[in-house]
Amino acid sequence: DAKTTQPNSMESNEEEPVHLPCNHSTISGTDYIHWYRQLPSQGPEYVIHGLTSNVNNRMASLAIAEDRKSSTLILHRATLRDAAVYYCILRDVGRDDKIIFGKGTRLHILP
């Protein structure tokens, strides 16, 4: 499985936008980019996914580089409840099984 690289931790102020980067230079043409997050003392939860085009949903936006070797998860207005570990994951379009998690980015939100 192709690997992703994320910063270990990031800080942001409450009510400001947050940009969480992810590098995936060995991504293949059939890999979707998925993001999950894990709030303290909870299981992971799905955030967003995309293939080539930028994506928006109620939780976040996903900006994908033109060469697809990197992507950025954007939280438009961070709240204290967004403090979590964010995982950037590649999943092959033809596979529908296990998720391979890395260590993710621990996001701290400062009040």
Next chain:
Amino acid sequence: DTGVSQDPRHKITKRGQNVTFRCDPISEHNRLYWYRQTLGQGPEFLTYFQNEAQLEKSRLLSDRFSAERPKGSFSTLEIQRTEQGDSAMYLCASSLSSGSWGNEQFFGPGTRLTVL
């Protein structure tokens, strides 16, 4: 609540004892996954089922571990002769497989196991 549930939420046991965890997936989901998570690490895949069939097992799943999903609904994960290295959070997830791209997995709150 119609999410994934796990029982118990916490388990403390002595080394050498057997433990069993239960996972109840979202009712219409045909896939069920078990993951293990240690402190500071992301979840690691253990095994998964489609309906009652166990389709894949990780090398992490030693012969002391066994998982079942007898009627394609709830699942149990048993660890025999527990060791201190088994201390971790055990996460269950479920999804509705359509046979195409990676569908969203819904995770339960986990069972935290402490082996003394």
